[in-house]
Amino acid sequence: MSRTLGVSRSGFYAWRDRAPSARSTADADLMVRIKAIHTGSRETYGAPRIHAELADEGIQIGRKRVERLMKAAGIAGVSRRKASRTTFRDQRVRPACDLVDRNFYADEPDRLWVADITYVPTWAGFLYLAVVLDAFSRRIVGWAMGHNLKAQLVLDALNMALTQRRPIDVIHHSDQGSQYTSVAFGLRCKKAGVRPSMGSVGDAYDNAMCESFFATLEC
Incomplete structure (x- = not known):
């Protein structure tokens, strides 16, 4: 040899x-x-x-x-099936800065929340699910379901998280969907002392934690 x-x-x-x-x-x-x-x-x-x-x-x-x-x-995760886009950016609104930069590490609960929307097929049609996930515990701290993609959907999920957790100076990270860039959502964050953070447009890695949760949910 x-x-x-x-x-x-x-x-x-x-x-x-x-x-x-x-x-x-x-x-x-x-x-x-x-x-x-x-x-x-x-x-x-x-x-x-x-x-x-x-x-x-x-x-x-x-x-x-x-x-x-x-x-x-030779191992890989289960990819989310390709779905209709659930969030669209409102071009008239300037998004929040990205305070996370793909670093989803948190050293204690209620320091970083990540949020997103997906759709859930049912026998009667589609429902939309908005979640707020705590980066430290990997637990859902707020969620809401509805038949449409209005800003109230993400507001309901945020309000549940705020009621259950009562955080101080928590970062809320999401994509740049119009629900998250809406005036109503911005005002709610300001009133509650929540620091909004948004990833770039069309890049799943900027909200990888929620993407991974949804992949698990759909299995």
Whole structure:
């Protein structure tokens, strides 16, 4: 084999017998944990959700590393089925700044909430579901369902979260849908001391935590 590879016999055996690097050892340990989380999610979690779960366990690594290890292991999350857009930006309104920048880590409850809207098919037609998810606990703290996409839908979800949690200076992160950029929603946030934050247009990774939750919900 050493002749085929064009290396010396001693060089080949030295390469074969050398100890694995610290990086490869760490990757092997991470692979075990990633597979366990993926299996525990009924094989629905993708890289964003697994990355968040690892962060909860105190394992601080980059999402790209999680993606690389998942690809090497041949595992993937369940993608949300392509659906009709549920939110559209009101071009007349300036969106809030992105205070999150895809960093969904929170060190305690009610520091960061993420919100989004999806649709739920029923025998009678579609219902729309608005949720508010706490980034620390990964629990839904507010939700509302309705037959239309008016701003009241997200207001109801926010009001439930405010009533249940009574947060102080919480960040509320969403997309730039017209419901979240509406005057009524902005005024409610201001009155409650909520800091609105919005991701960029058309990029699911800017609200990956909610996207991952909806993927799990639809399984």
